[in-house]
Every structure is written in C-alpha cells, then in structure tokens.
Amino acid sequence: xxxxxxxxxxxxxxxxxxxxxxxxxxxxxxxxxxxxxxxxxxxxxxxxxxxxxxxxxxxxxxxxxxxxxxxxxxxxxxxxxxxxxxxxxxxxxxxxxxxxxxxxxxxxxxxxxxxxxxxxxxxxxxxxxxxxxxxxxxxxxxxxxxxxxxxxxxxxxxxxxxxxxxxxxxxxxxxxxxxxxxxxxxxxxxxxxxxxxxxxxxxxxxxxxxxxxxxxxxxxxxxxxxxxxxxxxxxxxxxxxxxxxxxxxxxxxxxxxxxxxxxxxxxxxxxxxxxxxxxxxxxxxxxxxxxxxxxxxxxxxxxxxxxxxx
Amino acid sequence: xxxxxxxxxxxxxxxxxxxxxxxxxxxxxxxxxxxxxxxxxxxxxxxxxxxxxxxxxxxxxxxxxxxxxxxxxxxxxxxxxxxxxxxxxxxxxxxxxxxxxxxxxxxxxxxxxxxxxxxxxxxxxxxxxxxxxxxxxxxxxxxxxxxxxxxxxxxxxxxxxxxxxxxxxxxxxxxxxxxxxxxxxxxxxxxxxxxxxxxxxxxxxxxxxxxxxxxxxxxxxxxxxxxxxxxxxxxxxxxxxxxxxxxxxxxxxxxxxxxxxxxxxxxxxxxxxxxxxxxxxxxxxxxxxxxxxxxxxxxxxxxxxxxxxxxxxxxxxxxxxxxxxxxxxxxxxxxxxxxxxxxxxxxxxxxxxxxxxxxxxxxxxxxxxxxxxxxxxxxxxxxxxxxxxxxxxxxxxxxxxxxxxxxxxxxxxxxxxxxxxxxxxxxxxxxxxxxxxxxxxxxxxxxxxxxxxxxxxxxxxxx
Numbered sequence: 001x002x003x004x005x006x007x008x009x010x011x012x013x014x015x016x017x018x019x020x021x022x023x024x025x026x027x028x029x030x031x032x033x034x035x036x037x038x039x040x041x042x043x044x045x046x047x048x049x050x051x052x053x054x055x056x057x058x059x060x061x062x063x064x065x066x067x068x069x070x071x072x073x074x075x076x077x078x079x080x081x082x083x084x085x086x087x088x089x090x091x092x093x094x095x096x097x098x099x100x101x102x103x104x105x106x107x108x109x110x111x112x113x114x115x116x117x118x119x120x121x122x123x124x125x126x127x128x129x130x131x132x133x134x135x136x137x138x139x140x141x142x143x144x145x146x147x148x149x150x151x152x153x154x155x156x157x158x159x160x161x162x163x164x165x166x167x168x169x170x171x172x173x174x175x176x177x178x179x180x181x182x183x184x185x186x187x188x189x190x191x192x193x194x195x196x197x198x199x200x201x202x203x204x205x206x207x208x209x210x211x212x213x214x215x216x217x218x219x220x221x222x223x224x225x226x227x228x229x230x231x232x233x234x235x236x237x238x239x240x241x242x243x244x245x246x247x248x249x250x251x252x253x254x255x256x257x258x259x260x261x262x263x264x265x266x267x268x269x270x271x272x273x274x275x276x277x278x279x280x281x282x283x284x285x286x287x288x289x290x291x292x293x294x295x296x297x298x299x300x301x302x303x304x305x306x307x308x309x310x
Numbered sequence: 311x312x313x314x315x316x317x318x319x320x321x322x323x324x325x326x327x328x329x330x331x332x333x334x335x336x337x338x339x340x341x342x343x344x345x346x347x348x349x350x351x352x353x354x355x356x357x358x359x360x361x362x363x364x365x366x367x368x369x370x371x372x373x374x375x376x377x378x379x380x381x382x383x384x385x386x387x388x389x390x391x392x393x394x395x396x397x398x399x400x401x402x403x404x405x406x407x408x409x410x411x412x413x414x415x416x417x418x419x420x421x422x423x424x425x426x427x428x429x430x431x432x433x434x435x436x437x438x439x440x441x442x443x444x445x446x447x448x449x450x451x452x453x454x455x456x457x458x459x460x461x462x463x464x465x466x467x468x469x470x471x472x473x474x475x476x477x478x479x480x481x482x483x484x485x486x487x488x489x490x491x492x493x494x495x496x497x498x499x500x501x502x503x504x505x506x507x508x509x510x511x512x513x514x515x516x517x518x519x520x521x522x523x524x525x526x527x528x529x530x531x532x533x534x535x536x537x538x539x540x541x542x543x544x545x546x547x548x549x550x551x552x553x554x555x556x557x558x559x560x561x562x563x564x565x566x567x568x569x570x571x572x573x574x575x576x577x578x579x580x581x582x583x584x585x586x587x588x589x590x591x592x593x594x595x596x597x598x599x600x601x602x603x604x605x606x607x608x609x610x611x612x613x614x615x616x617x618x619x620x621x622x623x624x625x626x627x628x629x630x631x632x633x634x635x636x637x638x639x640x641x642x643x644x645x646x647x648x649x650x651x652x653x654x655x656x657x658x659x660x661x662x663x664x665x666x667x668x669x670x671x672x673x674x675x676x677x678x679x680x681x682x683x684x685x686x687x688x689x690x691x692x693x694x695x696x697x698x699x700x701x702x703x704x705x706x707x708x709x710x711x712x713x714x715x716x717x718x719x720x721x722x723x724x725x726x727x728x729x730x731x732x733x734x735x736x737x738x739x740x741x742x743x744x745x746x747x748x749x750x751x752x753x754x755x756x757x758x759x760x761x762x763x764x765x766x767x768x769x770x771x772x773x
Contacts, residue, residue, distance in 0.1 A: 015605070015606065015609050018606045018609065019609055019610065019611065022606075023611070026614065026615065026618045027618070029618075029622070136752060136756070137748075137752075139751075139755055140699070140748050140751040140752035141744070142703055142706050142707065142710075142726070142744070142747055142748070142751075144706075144710050144726060144727075145726065145748065148726075148744075149744075151733070152733055152737065155734060159455075251613075252710060252711065267712075270713065278614060278617065282611045285611065286609060286611060
C-alpha cells in the first residue's frame, strides 16, 4: 500500500513537471512576449522590465529559474497587476472556488446516488422515465444556460413572493452558494445518476444478491446492504474526473454568478493575457487534479478490498 | 466398377440398391437471410425510436444550416433599428404620424391624476397631471415592469423645473409595449415627497412618411396618409440587442457551431484511431513509449493551449478564432480516442480470426485494415457520436468566455453570451441559441446511445 502510494505520488510529480514544462515551452514558442501587449514604451523601460522579470536571460536559464521557483512553491508575479504574486491570487481566490466545488460535488454525489438508485428500483416505471429524461436534459444543456435560467427563475420567484428568497448573484453567505453550486453540480449529477443506474442493474444479477435472497433476507435489507453498497463503488472511481469537470465547469458558473473564485480570475487573466497568472493557475489546477485522482484511487483501494493493491 | 462383384452378391441385393440415396439439402437450408454486422446493427438502430428521431433532427439541423440561408435571405449582420430586441410575434404594425413638432402650447389643466395629453406612440409620449400637494418640482420616471408602492420607479427621465409646469414630453428611446410612468412631487430641497401618480401606458409604433419611404416599408408608388398603418419587416424569431435578425444569425451561427462540432471530432478521432491502432498492433516497447506520451498529452491544459494557438495563428483578443479552436480541439482531444482504440486493438489482436488470417499469410496492413479496424469500428463510431456534442459544448463555452467566435460573426455560444446580458428583459435572445445548442447536443447524445446499443454488445446499456 505504501509502495503503491509512493509510486502514484512520483507519477503525479512527473505529470506536474510535464505540465509545467509544456506550459513553459508553449508560452515561449508563441511569437511576441508578455510585454509586447503593453502600452508604448521606450527601449529603456522595456529593458528594465525585462530585467525585472528575467526575460533578458536565455530561455534555458529562464526555464531553470522558473522550475527552481516552482519547486519552492513560487509561481511568479502578475504582469497586469503590479506587485501581486500569483501565490497571493491563488491563496485569495481558490478557497472560494473550493467551497463552491465541494458543495457542488456533495450535491452531485448525493443526488446522483439517490436518483440512480431510484431509477434502478423503479426500473421502466414512471420515476425511471422521468429521472432519465431529466438526466438527458442535464447532459444536453450547457451550464451557462442552466445558470442563466436559474437566475431568471429566482428573479421571477423573488418578485412573485415580494421577498428575496435567494440572492441571484454575488458571494458571501451560504445562501449565495446554493444556486451556483446547484448549477455547477447538475452536469456531474446527471452523469453519476446514469452510472449509478447501470451499476445497480448490473448488480441485481450478482451471485451474492441471489444468495441473500435465498437466505430469506428482507428486500429492504438486500437493497440497502447488498445492492446499494456495492453499486456505489464505480461511482467513487469517477469522482476524481468529476472533480476535474467541476473545477473546469466553475469558470462559467463563477462568471455568470459574479463569484470571486479562481475560475473567474483565470478567465480574466486569459482575456488580459496575463502570462504568469495563466501559467501559475494552470500548473496549480493541474497539480490539484492529479492529487485528487490519486486520493480517489487510494480511497477506492481502502473501500473495495478486491482492488486493494499489494 | 473396376472389380467384378461375386455373382452371389448380385443375387442378394436387388439392382440399384447401391445407388446413393437422394440427399436432403433442405435440412441444412438457412431460412433467414444472412445479415452482415452492419445490416444487423442498422435493423437494431431502426427499432430504436429515439435514435431515429434524433437522426432526423440532426438531418434537419444540417438542412437548416446549409439550405436555410438560401430560403431566408436576410443578412445576419443587417440592423433593423426600428425593432431592437423585439421578441418573436411582436406587433409589427406602425401608424403613420406627421413629422415631429415641438410641444409648445401648454395642455389644458387636468382635473385629477396622471393622463396622456396625446396618443402614446414611439414618436413621443405626452403626459399631463393635476398638481400634487406640496410640490415645488416634479420628477418623472419610466419603468417597463409594474410599479409597486415599495419598489423603484424605474428610469428617471427628468424634472419639470417648476410647480407650474404639470406636463412632460418623453422622447427617450421609446419602444413599443407597456410602460409605467410615475410622477413624484419634490420639495424645495429636491427631496421626493410621498405624493405620486402612476400611469400605465401602451406605446404604439409610429413612423413618419419620410422614414417609411426611406426604409422601403411602403410600395414605391403608394401614397401614405397620416393615420395609415404600415408593417415593419418580419423577424420570425425576433431581433437581438442590435436589431439583427435572430433567425439569420442562428443559421450563420449554426455553420460555425456545426463546423467545429463535426470537423474537429472527425479529425481527432481519425488521429486517435491511427495512433492507437499503431500502438496496439506494434505492441512492446513502442506501445509503452507511445502510451506514456498519451498519458502526458491527456494532462495538458486545454484552455491554455487554446489561447496559445490563437496567438500563434496571429489572432488578436477581439477576433474570431475558428481555426485555432479546431486545432486546439484536435491537438488535445485525440489521446482519449487513442487509448480506447489501443485497448480494442489489443483485444481484437488475440481473436482467432486474426490468427487465422495471419496464418494464411495476411500482411500487417491487410490485417489492420481488413480485420482490426472494421471490428473496432463500432466503438470508434460511438466515440465519434459522443465527441460531437462535447465539441459543440466546447465551442459554446469558449465563445461564451470570449475566446472563440467574436462579433460580427455569430456562433450559438457567442449568441448565448450576448443573450445573457439582456436575459431579464428579452429572454428570447438567450432562449433560441440555447435551444439550438441543447437540441443538437441532445440529438447527438441520443443517437450515440442508440448506436452503442446497436453496435456493441459489450457496451450495451441495460434497458
């Protein structure tokens, strides 16, 4: 187990190194440099800025500096916001995204497991049809459309009741989190529902279910203890990629709901071509995702004895 | 009959006893027609009502894109300034009014409340009201939603400047429809007093003879009289915030969205098939090396490379980047397909029919092209159908955050982005592009489900 963990961690570090290198190479392969987009400047000014950001050195040396800084956890300084380090930006904005993401994941996982179990239980009856219809919709409608119509619905509800039931946008209280987390988790929930349903239906025919029935266990016990527990396992495996989907999905949701998270900041950096912020955030997101997938895989080994790696 | 049979045998057996019996060919006859894999799959697909309906939907969508602009010949970039943000089915008739003349004569005094001094048209709305108690000045508001006692009164239009002036003329960006005018009394310090009056006004379209002629709304030799009505141009799905025809823009947007949605997946699935089948077939160290590279390529951040390709193609922040979008999608999405195809090839490689073909002297190229790729085709086709909606989603997402298609070009994603800004007052501007994206993605998803059920027994979802 320890050896497996260490191997996975090493693989993760290599992946992050690769992402960082690819990002670095890509940034330097592009014509122009971070300063060329700025306002007209004299050669002296330009030279001073190049010295400040280390852009006057050869690319190889810049790469070493960048990697050295990265190894020390220093992601550099923003080009468009003077004297603000990328670390500061991440420290300030990531907790917001993380809070939103966790709520969305909880919502998606609970909803997915519940609805998936319901569809399997009422297979080919009306709850199955209705839920699967919603799932198809959830997969087919882009998140920004959901976000927009959720806002519209809340505005209409608020004006219909004459009181503010839920805030439409912004950040600060738990109430602010509900709507964006719901929208953010919806796509993943649809996907998990589908997965849970097929996993449940697969398990119905398993030997241990037949044994349980033969032993004369009550149906509810078979359902909760044998079927549900085993069906949840595949759902856990996809939680890693699901977290990835939710982090990338949060770009749009944060934009629409005006949430000061890292996703919205990243999109802004993209629009302003703030190179260090783009690079730093990319490496950070990459590392975060790699870590999440490793954690989920290890967790899976702990939960399911069959896949426990020696 | 080389050897002569002994005579006694002839005596035992009657003549003709050693003739072969008539063979019963019917026993082995196959009663059903033989079906190839694809014929069988097609029959199964045809039985799936949802998948077939989706197929029709996709064909309809393609026809809408390709032939729509031939039928609906309205320029997607032409502005109709008389009808900005008009919803579908909006009132298109306009009354011919005389050219505007300033309101110089004071209206007759009003007994009570707020009234209209003249019929309300988009040319002007003239209000007159009875003096309010304690008023030193009046402020006039206009709102597009009903005004409650608690809520705000809407857009402040101006003040009359004197308690003696109890009339007001509004000419500011008048749009047809319902408007709620409010008059609030102000005290000497300019603070609003509780005394107020609100009036619901139906504003009608109005146009002068000169304008109507200029915009070609009347027949060339027809004479227009004051009080006649003319019809504005028809926009079946309404207009957007710049007065551009939604239907024409949706058709133009469909070209971009479907182009990216179809071309990019096709290219990257092909690339993935080539890469994956080589890795799977060659095997060994080459395979290991190739798959390690895939592992890394999967981890590359999409958004970053999208930006980079855009810059590399020399496309500025405010310009459309359709080509970079396709390149980025192809460059970063193929590893998934490559992985899947490699796995399939590894499975198929061990099948008996491949070994048989190899024993019969089949060359590598023949084995791959004739046996392996056709036998993984089902999985590849299903991947392709699911890749299309995700590419359409990606295009919409990129255009939505301002990286994809930029004005004046349209795509469904960029139209949704525009529509979201005016969502509260004009929901149709978001609804139609969102509907197009959703219907297309839904159709491809359902078709993909159907194809998976029809083509691949192992991947078949349990019904």
